[in-house]
Amino acid sequence: MITQNDKVFGLHTKNTSYCFRVLESGHLEHLHYGRKIRMEDGYLPLVEERTFVEGNAIAYDNQYPGLSFENMCLEVSTLGTGDVREPMVQLTYADGSTTSDFRYDSHEILEEMEDRETLPGSYGTCETLKMKLKDANHNVWLYLYYQVYEECDVITRSAKIVNEEKEAIQLNRFLSNQVDFDENRFELLTFHGSWTNEMNRDTVSLTHGIYVNDSKTGTSSNRSNPLMILKDEDASEDYGDCYGFNLIYSGNHFEAVEVTGYEKVRFLSGIQPNGFSYELNMGEAFESPEAIMTFSHEGLNEMSHHMHAFVQDHVVRGPWRTKERPILINSWESFYFDYNQSKLLKLAKQAKSAGVELFVIDDGWFGERNSDDCSLGDWDVNPKKFPGGLMDFTKKIKALDMEVGIWIEPEMVNEKSKLYEEHPDWIVGIPNQRQALGRNQYILDLTRSEVRDHIVAKICALLETSGVSYVKWDMNRIFTDQYSISLPANRQGEFMHRYVMGLYEVLGRITSRFPEVLLESCAASGNRFDLGMLCYSQQIWASDNTDAVCRARIQYGYSYGYPMSALACHVSSCPNHQTLRNTPFETRFQVAAFGVLGYECNIAELSSFELEQMKEQIRFYKENRKNLQFGTFYRSEDSTKGNYQWITVSKDQRKAYAFLMQKEIHAHHAACKLKVRGLNKEFIYELKNRPLKFSIKDFGSLVNTVSPVHIKKDSIAESIADRFVKMDSEKEHKVASGDVFMYGGVKLRPSFCGVGYNENTRFFTEYGSRIYVIQAI
Numbered sequence: 018m019i020t021q022n023d024k025v026f027g028l029h030t031k032n033t034s035y036c037f038r039v040l041e042s043g044h045l046e047h048l049h050y051g052r053k054i055r056m057e058d059g060y061l062p063l064v065e066e067r068t069f070v071e072g073n074a075i076a077y078d079n080q081y082p083g084l085s086f087e088n089m090c091l092e093v094s095t096l097g098t099g100d101v102r103e104p105m106v107q108l109t110y111a112d113g114s115t116t117s118d119f120r121y122d123s124h125e126i127l128e129e130m131e132d133r134e135t136l137p138g139s140y141g142t143c144e145t146l147k148m149k150l151k152d153a154n155h156n157v158w159l160y161l162y163y164q165v166y167e168e169c170d171v172i173t174r175s176a177k178i179v180n181e182e183k184e185a186i187q188l189n190r191f192l193s194n195q196v197d198f199d200e201n202r203f204e205l206l207t208f209h210g211s212w213t214n215e216m217n218r219d220t221v222s223l224t225h226g227i228y229v230n231d232s233k234t235g236t237s238s239n240r241s242n243p244l245m246i247l248k249d250e251d252a253s254e255d256y257g258d259c260y261g262f263n264l265i266y267s268g269n270h271f272e273a274v275e276v277t278g279y280e281k282v283r284f285l286s287g288i289q290p291n292g293f294s295y296e297l298n299m300g301e302a303f304e305s306p307e308a309i310m311t312f313s314h315e316g317l318n319e320m321s322h323h324m325h326a327f328v329q330d331h332v333v334r335g336p337w338r339t340k341e342r343p344i345l346i347n348s349w350e351s352f353y354f355d356y357n358q359s360k361l362l363k364l365a366k367q368a369k370s371a372g373v374e375l376f377v378i379d380d381g382w383f384g385e386r387n388s389d390d391c392s393l394g395d396w397d398v399n400p401k402k403f404p405g406g407l408m409d410f411t412k413k414i415k416a417l418d419m420e421v422g423i424w425i426e427p428e429m430v431n432e433k434s435k436l437y438e439e440h441p442d443w444i445v446g447i448p449n450q451r452q453a454l455g456r457n458q459y460i461l462d463l464t465r466s467e468v469r470d471h472i473v474a475k476i477c478a479l480l481e482t483s484g485v486s487y488v489k490w491d492m493n494r495i496f497t498d499q500y501s502i503s504l505p506a507n508r509q510g511e512f513m514h515r516y517v518m519g520l521y522e523v524l525g526r527i528t529s530r531f532p533e534v535l536l537e538s539c540a541a542s543g544n545r546f547d548l549g550m551l552c553y554s555q556q557i558w559a560s561d562n563t564d565a566v567c568r569a570r571i572q573y574g575y576s577y578g579y580p581m582s583a584l585a586c587h588v589s590s591c592p593n594h595q596t597l598r599n600t601p602f603e604t605r606f607q608v609a610a611f612g613v614l615g616y617e618c619n620i621a622e623l624s625s626f627e628l629e630q631m632k633e634q635i636r637f638y639k640e641n642r643k644n645l646q647f648g649t650f651y652r653s654e655d656s657t658k659g660n661y662q663w664i665t666v667s668k669d670q671r672k673a674y675a676f677l678m679q680k681e682i683h684a685h686h687a688a689c690k691l692k693v694r695g696l697n698k699e700f701i702y703e704l705k706n707r708p709l710k711f712s713i714k715d716f717g718s719l720v721n722t723v724s725p726v727h728i729k730k731d732s733i734a735e736s737i738a739d740r741f742v743k744m745d746s747e748k749e750h751k752v753a754s755g756d757v758f759m760y761g762g763v764k765l766r767p768s769f770c771g772v773g774y775n776e777n778t779r780f781f782t783e784y785g786s787r788i789y790v791i792q793a794i
Contacts, residue, residue, distance in 0.1 A: 019126050019144045019165055020056070026124075026146060027056055028163055030170040033312045035163070036063065037092050042081050043120030045092035045148070045161075047197045051258065052314050065089070065199065075099030088279045090197035093119060093150070093161065093176075102283050103227065103275050105195040106176075107290070110155060111184035119150040119159045130164055135518050137525075137552035138265055138307040139164065139173055139331040156181040164307075169326035171311045177304040180297040188295040192271070192287030193264065194308035198247075201280045206246035208574050213562035213595050215239045215543035216574025222250065223276050230272040231289055235496030235513055236540060237547035243270045244578035247284065252316055254652050255694070259313050259320040262286055263578055265332070266306035267549035268517035269293070292499060294510030309548065317577065318651050318694065325580035325650065332548050333583070335532045337555040341642045342535070342582070342613040343420060344372070344635055345487070349379035350563075350589050351619040354387050357402050358410055367620040369417045371628065372635035375487055376414050377422035377615075382407070384434065390457040393429045394436030396475045411484035422487030422535075425479070427472045428520070429458045429493065443468050445516075447500045455494030456541075463519030464501045464512060473526050480531050490524075490554065492540040517549075524553040537585055546575065556585045556613050563589035563617060564596040565605040566784055569661045569678055572612060573652065581665065582646045584612035588634075590619065602627050603709055604678060604786040606634040610645055611665060611676060614638050626712065626743070637707065641790075644672055651694035666695035670755075671793040673702075677765075678786040687767035689779075691789060696755035700793045704763060707788040709746040711780055713739050719774075747779045749789065758791065 020027040024039035025048075036048040036056065048063040067083040070076045077084040077099055086100035094104045097116025108117050127145040130138070148161040160177040174194045180186050203223045207230045208216045216239075221228065230245055232238035243266065248259040262284065264270055269289035276282050286308050295303055309327065313319035329338070346368040352360060365376045383399055384392025398407045411421045430437050430444060437444070437459070444459040446452040452459060461468050480488070499512050528536060538550040539558035546557045560571045568586065575584055586609035591599045609615070616631070623631065638645065644667040653662035664675040675691055696702060713720050713728075714735060721727055728735050747766045768781040779787075 018167065019146050019163075021124070021126065022056070024121075025056065025060055028146065028165050028172055029053060030165060030167045030172065032170050032314075033172075035172050036060065038064075039121045040084070042077060042084060043153075044077075044086070045121065045150075047090040047092050050196060050198075050260070050310075051312055088277075088281065090199055090281065091195070092148075093159070093195060094283075095119060102277060103273050103285055104190060105192045105285060105287075106159065106178070107188075107190035108157070109187040109189055111182065111186065115189075116154070117157075118153040120153055122149045122151045122158075124148050131162070133304060133307075134302075135304055136265070136306055137521055137549060138175070139166070139309075139327070140334070141166070141331045143167075143331075155186075157186060166327060166331060169311075169330065170313070170323045171309060171327040171331075173307050173309055175305050175307040177302055178297070179302045180299060183299055185296050185298045188293075188297065188303055190290035190293070191295070191303060191305055192285050192290075193305040194262065194284070194286045194310065196260075196284045196310065198282040198284070201276050201282050202249055203247045203274075203282060204250050204252075205274055206248065206577070208242040208244055208577070210239050210543070212239060212541055212544070213560060213567070215546070215560050215562075216242060216571050218574050218577070223274060223282065225276050225278065228274045231291070232269050233289060233291060234544070235269060235499065235516070236492070236545045237264075237267050237270055237549070238495070239541070239543040239546070242543070242578075243272065243286070243547055245272045245274075245284075245286070246317070246320070246577065247274070247282075248317065254318045254654050255316040257314070257316055259317050260284075261309075261311045261313075261320045261324055261578065263309040263324065263548055264306055265309065265548040265552065266517070267520065267545050267547050269513050288514060292510060293514065294508075295514065296508055296511070306549070321577050321652075322649060324578045328548065328551060329580050329582060329647070332551050333555055334552060335528065335555065337535050339647070342556060342646060343374040343487075344638065345375035345377050345422065345615040346373045346620070347377040347379055347587060347615055347617040349424075350594055350617045352381075354381040354389075356381060358404070361410070362413060364620060365414050365417060365419060368616070369419055371620065371631045372639065373419065373616065375420045375422055377424065377487060377489065379424040379489070380426075380491075382423065391431050391433035393426055393431040393458050394434045394461070396425065396427070396479055407479075407483040407485075415484070420486045421484060422489065423479075423483065423485045424489045424491060425476065426491040426493060427476055427523070428461055428463065430461055431458050442502065445496065445500065446498045448502060450498075453497040455497065458494055460494065460496060462501050462503065462516075463523065464515040465503045465519075469519055469523050472523055476527055477530055480527075480534060486533070487535045487537065489537045489539055489558065492545060494541070495544065521549070521553070528553050543571075546579070551579075551583060556583050558585045559612070562595045563587050563605075564593040564598050565600040565608045565678075566598065566680060567596065569608050572608065573661065573663070576650055576652060576663070581612050581648070581650055585615060586610075586612035587615040587617040589617045590622070600784040601782070601786070602630055603634075604784050606630075607676060607707075607786045607788050608678070610634075610638055610788070611650075611663065611674075613646060614642075626710075626739075630710075641672075641674065645674060648674075649695055653692040653694075662692055664692075664694055670695065670697040670700065673791040675789040675791065676786065677789070679781055679783065682781075682783050685770055687770045689765045689768065691763040691765055693758040693763060693791065696759050696791065697793070698754065698756035698759065700755045702753065702755055702758055702791050703794045704749060704751045704758070704789055704791045706746065706749040707790060708748070709787075710743040711746065713742055713744060715780070715782065716744070744780065745776065746787075747777055752794070763789070
């Protein structure tokens with residue numbers, strides 16, 4: 018709900034309020050963002066009174082002698098009016114001046130959002146506040162948009178600038194969001210990493226200075242995800258004030274938090290200003306990406322729930338938005354490039370026998386692609402690998418009652434390719450200079466319409482003639498040169514943003530033509546895991562690292578801002594292909610089950626025991642898939658201490674799935690308490706662990722304490738015994754009310770500690786895990 022009274026504006030969601038007012042000078046003063054408040058009976062307690070300008074701060078105007086912007090909470094900041102903090106907007110006018118002074122002109126309260134022209138954004142029922150501001154000294158107009166999504170407690174902000182001057186102006190910085198806080202009580206949470214090491218949560222206590230989270234890679238990047246959180250220093254997963262911020266954008270981004278000498282805090286987010294400039298001629302406009310913000314006074318979990326609901330209901334689109342996602346097998350780690358139709362069919366038949374629903378042909382199916390240094394850009398099937406063409410192969414897979422998917426990387430080209438031979442000028446690069454290779458490939462220049470048209474035509478033709486129902490859209494390198502021969506020298510600062518707009522145009526044209534195709538975005542794992550891509554793809558490949566221990570941490574990081582239905586997660590072989598670590602097969606599944614499940618291993622190399630495990634895993638996942646993909650996700654504080662605990666609860670609170678994983682064994686620590694969240698305290702629940710079986714080989718020589726004959730480790734006798742004898746896991750069975758489970762926790766059966774083992778002992782090795790199913794009765 019949006020309220021307005023005497024130029025005081027309130028944006029109200031179910032549990033939060035965002036308030037500001039128009040000053041006599043025409044500037045917008047921020048008053049409050051936090052718990053929901055009523056202003057009908059007065060708002061003056063929110064106003065910081067001013068009488069004199071402090072010290073050498075600058076008074077805005079003699080007409081308002083106490084007005085100094087340096088020590089005020091504002092809705093928009095610029096250069097040249099006395100606010101010396103990081104600005105939201107920075108322009109250069111035709112005369113070279115950089116002072117902007119935007120003042121209130123008018124406003125509209127709209128029942129729906131205005132259509133965006135160049136960028137994707139949120140959708141759905143919401144009220145929109147449109148503030149119209151004019152530069153006091155130039156014929157330049159600034160529009161601030163606030164969209165209120167009441168049910169999920171999210172407010173979005175974006176901006177548009179229109180030049181009505183006769184001469185061109187230059188945008189040097191044009192951010193999407195600014196929130197000023199009147200006191201510093203915060204810790205800053207950011208999520209950093211690198212390839213195969215994404216989404217590490219970093220926590221910093223804010224002191225004076227500027228803290229920047231940004232990307233200069235040309236993508237939202239796995240170095241620094243655009244998700245940022247400000248929380249009270251004592252806030253936890255389940256308690257305290259937390260503010261979450263994100264950006265619907267897939268290019269270079271910039272987030273900054275500045276703490277001033279006045280102890281005020283400014284948050285900013287938007288397009289990366291480093292290297293950015295954009296020229297606007299008379300009558301031209303520029304719109305910023307849409308920024309997301311939410312507040313919770315009930316801790317980080319509740320803040321994440323707001324984000325998850327918003328992404329699921331107002332970002333992800335198409336028929337697959339709410340549909341349960343299929344279980345897939347991906348060919349990559351089975352064969353890499355070394356495959357043919359016969360090998361793939363054999364893998365598909367084995368996968369089908371285990372219950373897999375979708376067969377994905379990864380890299381290597383096109384051109385002469387037998388290594389990563391050739392054929393990118395040549396999206397025609399390799400006739401040696403597929404003699405009858407892709408449709409013929411697809412028909413064979415569909416005859417097994419499986420769907421077919423395919424891997425593509427349309428934004429890239431290899432030097433060894435027909436496309437590069439025909440159009441060497443289509444790549445991103447500076448003429449007559451050495452072009453930098455990344456992953457043996459160049460980037461195609463999507464700022465050019467002929468390049469975009471070519472990609473759309475090739476991919477649409479592929480989808481029309483192949484019969485595939487799933488596409489994995491990859492992008493395996495970052496930008497070095499940020500230059501296009503289609504732009505004049507004085508407009509090269511527009512390149513990166515124009516590339517992102519070009520990408521969105523390509524994706525929009527393809528997805529609107531094939532809305533029934535499930536699209537999974539991928540960019541060298543998490544290099545483009547962002548809300549912009551989720552406007553076109555329903556899920557994103559979370560990391561090229563499929564190691565279960567690493568993935569538990571990576572998925573934990575993503576969970577702060579992204580729902581489980583957006584995370585594509587695979588079970589792979591061991592030793593893991595990225596870390597060489599060995600983890601239990603069940604742990605690999607149980608980590609991947611909290612997301613969109615897939616397998617990426619050669620099933621022919623699984624033991625008969627592992628194959629039976631896989632069948633049972635898939636049966637369990639299918640039975641509980643809706644809740645695991647679309648349930649409400651809670652983290653436990655223990656997850657920051659190396660032992661991961663989390664829980665997903667069905668929307669009706671009648672069923673929950675608690676995950677526990679031990680990263681490192683501590684001797685003589687048998688006890689463990691499972692933390693439970695999200696149940697209905699009035700319901701009666703029954704808890705059971707998902708039953709597992711263990712190989713006697715896992716016990717080593719300890720098996721001789723119960724064996725009637727001596728069994729030598731790694732002997733034929735051990736292998737024979739292991740074929741016929743498996744060890745059952747402990748059985749947990751507890752019944753109690755929801756409040757007992759949530760407020761007291763669950764004290765689990767003791768783990769093995771070297772002093773005995775029986776049916777009541779939890780066999781819990783390093784990297785061991787359990788799923789506990791909690792069902793209302």
